[in-house]
Amino acid sequence: MSGAPVCASCGAAASADALFCEVCGARLASEPAGPADAPPATPVTPTGAVPAPAPADVPGGPGACRACGGTIAADGYCELCGQPAASARDHWSERPAPHVGGVCDRGVRHHRNEDAMALAAHGEFAALVVCDGVSTARDSDVASLAATRAALDVLLTGAPQGAAPVSGPTPARAGAWSALVRAAAVAGDDAIRTTMSGAPADGAGPGAPDDEPSCTFVAAVLDGDTLVVGWLGDSRAYWLPDAGPAEQLTADDSWAGELMLQGVPRATAETSPQAHAITRWLGPDAHDVVARTTATVVDEPGWVLVCSDGLWNYCSPAEDLSRLLRAAADRVGTAPDALAGALVTWANEQGGRDNVTVALARVDAAVAARPGDGSSDSLVAGTAVTNPPTKD
Amino acid sequence: MAVFTAEVFQNEFLPAGGTDVHAIVTVTGSDVGSARTASGGVAEIIMIDTSGSMNGRNLDAAKHAAQVAVDQIVDGTWFAIIGGSHVAQRLFPYPNAPRDMVQMEPAARAEAKRAITTLLPSGGTAMSTWLALADRLFATVPHASQRHAILLTDGKNESEPRAALSAVVRQGTGHFQCDARGVGASWQVDELREISTALLGTVDLIASPEDIAADFQALVQQSMSKGVADAELRVWAPQGAQVLFVRQVSPTVEELTARRTEVNPLTGAYPTGSWGDESRDYHVAVRVASKPVGTEQLAARVQLAVGGQVLTSGLVKARWSDDDALTARLSPEVAHYTGQAELASVIQEGLAAKAAGDEATATVKLGRAVQLAQQTGNEEATSRLRRVVEIDDPDQGTVRLRRNTDRLDEMALDTASTKTTRVRR
Numbered sequence: 001m002s003g004a005p006v007c008a009s010c011g012a013a014a015s016a017d018a019l020f021c022e023v024c025g026a027r028l029a030s031e032p033a034g035p036a037d038a039p040p041a042t043p044v045t046p047t048g049a050v051p052a053p054a055p056a057d058v059p060g061g062p063g064a065c066r067a068c069g070g071t072i073a074a075d076g077y078c079e080l081c082g083q084p085a086a087s088a089r090d091h092w093s094e095r096p097a098p099h100v101g102g103v104c105d106r107g108v109r110h111h112r113n114e115d116a117m118a119l120a121a122h123g124e125f126a127a128l129v130v131c132d133g134v135s136t137a138r139d140s141d142v143a144s145l146a147a148t149r150a151a152l153d154v155l156l157t158g159a160p161q162g163a164a165p166v167s168g169p170t171p172a173r174a175g176a177w178s179a180l181v182r183a184a185a186v187a188g189d190d191a192i193r194t195t196m197s198g199a200p201a202d203g204a205g206p207g208a209p210d211d212e213p214s215c216t217f218v219a220a221v222l223d224g225d226t227l228v229v230g231w232l233g234d235s236r237a238y239w240l241p242d243a244g245p246a247e248q249l250t251a252d253d254s255w256a257g258e259l260m261l262q263g264v265p266r267a268t269a270e271t272s273p274q275a276h277a278i279t280r281w282l283g284p285d286a287h288d289v290v291a292r293t294t295a296t297v298v299d300e301p302g303w304v305l306v307c308s309d310g311l312w313n314y315c316s317p318a319e320d321l322s323r324l325l326r327a328a329a330d331r332v333g334t335a336p337d338a339l340a341g342a343l344v345t346w347a348n349e350q351g352g353r354d355n356v357t358v359a360l361a362r363v364d365a366a367v368a369a370r371p372g373d374g375s376s377d378s379l380v381a382g383t384a385v386t387n388p389p390t391k392d
Numbered sequence: 393m394a395v396f397t398a399e400v401f402q403n404e405f406l407p408a409g410g411t412d413v414h415a416i417v418t419v420t421g422s423d424v425g426s427a428r429t430a431s432g433g434v435a436e437i438i439m440i441d442t443s444g445s446m447n448g449r450n451l452d453a454a455k456h457a458a459q460v461a462v463d464q465i466v467d468g469t470w471f472a473i474i475g476g477s478h479v480a481q482r483l484f485p486y487p488n489a490p491r492d493m494v495q496m497e498p499a500a501r502a503e504a505k506r507a508i509t510t511l512l513p514s515g516g517t518a519m520s521t522w523l524a525l526a527d528r529l530f531a532t533v534p535h536a537s538q539r540h541a542i543l544l545t546d547g548k549n550e551s552e553p554r555a556a557l558s559a560v561v562r563q564g565t566g567h568f569q570c571d572a573r574g575v576g577a578s579w580q581v582d583e584l585r586e587i588s589t590a591l592l593g594t595v596d597l598i599a600s601p602e603d604i605a606a607d608f609q610a611l612v613q614q615s616m617s618k619g620v621a622d623a624e625l626r627v628w629a630p631q632g633a634q635v636l637f638v639r640q641v642s643p644t645v646e647e648l649t650a651r652r653t654e655v656n657p658l659t660g661a662y663p664t665g666s667w668g669d670e671s672r673d674y675h676v677a678v679r680v681a682s683k684p685v686g687t688e689q690l691a692a693r694v695q696l697a698v699g700g701q702v703l704t705s706g707l708v709k710a711r712w713s714d715d716d717a718l719t720a721r722l723s724p725e726v727a728h729y730t731g732q733a734e735l736a737s738v739i740q741e742g743l744a745a746k747a748a749g750d751e752a753t754a755t756v757k758l759g760r761a762v763q764l765a766q767q768t769g770n771e772e773a774t775s776r777l778r779r780v781v782e783i784d785d786p787d788q789g790t791v792r793l794r795r796n797t798d799r800l801d802e803m804a805l806d807t808a809s810t811k812t813t814r815v816r817r
Contacts, residue, residue, distance in 0.1 A: 081630050
């Protein structure tokens with residue numbers, strides 16, 4: 001974008017330093033995201049003006065309606081079906097490399113997209129970060145975007161093109177990546193605190209425990225055949241091989257997760273009244289920001305899927321998700337952004353009660369078939385927390 | 393340069409499964425200028441009833457009024473005077489003049505006023521011939537984009553079948569605007585209303601001949617103050633949606649639904665005639681397919697277009713919610729004008745029933761009118777109704793028909809039935 005910024009919501013011209021559109025009041029997207037493997041140097045400013053990514057995937061090009069493909073008029077609504085134009089923050093899609101892509105979407109019921117994602121890929125390296133802002137807290141949309149970008153920046157230091165590339169045999173790399181993923185979570189947490197300092201609380205005074213901006217965190221790093229995942233909260237990573245058994249790599253830091261650890265069946269736990277209360281998160285009121293991590297060697301072709309609960313609410317078991325993904329691939333092909341888009345659309349068709357984010361990385365046969373120097377092992381760091389405070 | 397703005401009043405929240413979206417759109421024109429600045433020029437025709445029944449006070453007053461009106465027509469305006477009975481005659485320019493309409497200038501003004509004094513009453517009344525002549529005269533000045541006529545009569549259209557009048561009115565629709573005035577108590581409100589409604593004018597009663605001059609003066613002044621010749625209201629509705637109705641609700645109730653012309657498959661245009669510095673309210677109702685709770689969509693764009701160019705646009709929205717506190721609220725503007733539109737129709741139906749001798753229906757309809765006038769705070773309507781019915785309980789709408797009502801009072805109630813009051817904000 002060059003010259004005067006334009007409101008993504010209503011199309012009105014805005015002055016360069018404005019945070020909100022003078023015409024419609026929408027938060028302004030001040031700049032598009034850079035290429036995903038070279039993120040903007042300072043994507044987050046302390047003023048709370050977080051640049052939203054440009055909607056690059058809209059069918060029919062920018063200015064086309066997401067619902068019917070019609071033209072979006074200057075008043076911000078489709079000329080054919082009357083759907084409002086999606087703001088860049090409400091829906092965007094990324095595809096940093098042919099084998100990596102994702103879609104982040106507002107869903108149907110929420111008025112704001114508090115999910116965020118940041119993706120990067122280079123050769124056989126891929127990093128997927130998803131954060132889900134806590135909707136009962138203020139400015140969680142800003143917090144989640146800040147956290148994903150800061151976390152991705154940390155992960156990129158270990159990338160082949162990064163400042164300190166991770167190398168060595170698989171166990172060494174798994175250890176190095178686990179450390180980087182934990183550092184990424186801490187960086188995400190710092191970014192939220194930095195972004196939010198000075199941002200005024202709307203309405204409720206600061207210090208109200210449920211009012212601090214906060215978000216979940218999940219990051220997956222795919223480095224050749226080594227897959228390292230770290231998380232806080234209930235956003236998930238799955239390993240969905242084409243043939244073998246599908247696997248949920250993360251264990252939710254949620255009330256339901258705690259119940260399942262105590263032996264309550266998944267179906268019962270996930271439908272309990274407080275199932276979605278998370279027990280760990282990033283943000284100023286977080287008590288513990290050490291991500292739990294797990295490392296896996298992927299030895300067959302398949303998909304790494306990272307998602308927010310907007311997707312898995314409708315399809316939690318790994319095998320079900322695997323079937324859903326294969327069915328979607330039959331329909332739309334295996335372009336990762338298109339495939340992620342199909343899953344997001346499916347979640348919205350189920351009701352879209354929450355924001356939905358899906359990020360995918362493809363492990364192809366060549367990588368998986370390469371002789372690995374470690375067995376398919378899984379390391380879990382961190383400890384289960386008993387009777388923790390919760391957030392909805 | 394004329395500036396138009398549109399303001400939308402609605403409750404955009406619909407319950408789950410809700411489909412019907414109602415909105416009041418206020419369109420306001422400012423800096424519209426006057427006829428002098430209108431592009432293409434202005435044309436004005438005055439039609440005076442010269443039938444035998446006009447003889448006496450009515451014709452003298454009408455002649456005087458026509459002279460006053462001629463004084464108000466600004467220089468440069470194309471104009472003509474028509475005398476009408478069972479046939480129509482061009483009084484000025486004189487029948488032997490080479491041109492059908494001339495531009496106003498001091499000598500023409502003096503000559504036109506002299507021509508008016510020569511009027512002699514005779515014959516019957518066939519208004520279709522007057523309107524047909526006016527239409528033909530206007531056609532000789534195609535460059536004049538703003539064309540306005542005044543029709544004055546004192547009697548029933550007795551020299552021809554009603555169908556003949558309707559046919560000519562249909563033919564002239566869109567060619568010129570016409571305000572219709574009836575003097576005395578012997579004319580038919582529905583005949584003049586048919587003319588004024590189709591030709592985007594007003595109908596009114598002039599009870600006493602002395603008031604004709606003041607009314608004509610006001611009408612011509614109003615016509616001369618319209619700087620925008622021909623504007624249309626455009627209503628866009630999304631694909632698959634249905635426009636239930638489009639109705640002007642202020643300053644008067646005018647049904648526009650059936651007058652749609654297609655701009656494109658999703659957009660219809662409705663005629664609004666000429667505009668001065670004024671504000672008009674429109675009630676637009678659109679039926680859209682129900683969407684999941686949480687969804688927002690545009691239900692209509694309501695626009696004012698002049699010369700094919702959209703000058704302002706109001707957005708009517710729909711948002712589905714499961715919060716009863718949001719969805720149950722009725723927009724006060726929509727409620728007010730829904731009541732006012734019903735008020736206009738029950739007054740007309742009640743008076744028609746009364747004229748047909750159906751007292752039971754008349755009592756029910758006029759009772760409902762009293763109730764609506766009370767609820768919507770239309771005191772003018774209440775006081776006009778009071779002359780036709782005894783009001784026992786305005787809240788319940790309990791009334792008794794008055795015996796020996798003055799026909800003028802009934803006609804005043806009828807002609808004013810479409811006049812609405814604005815919402816108290």
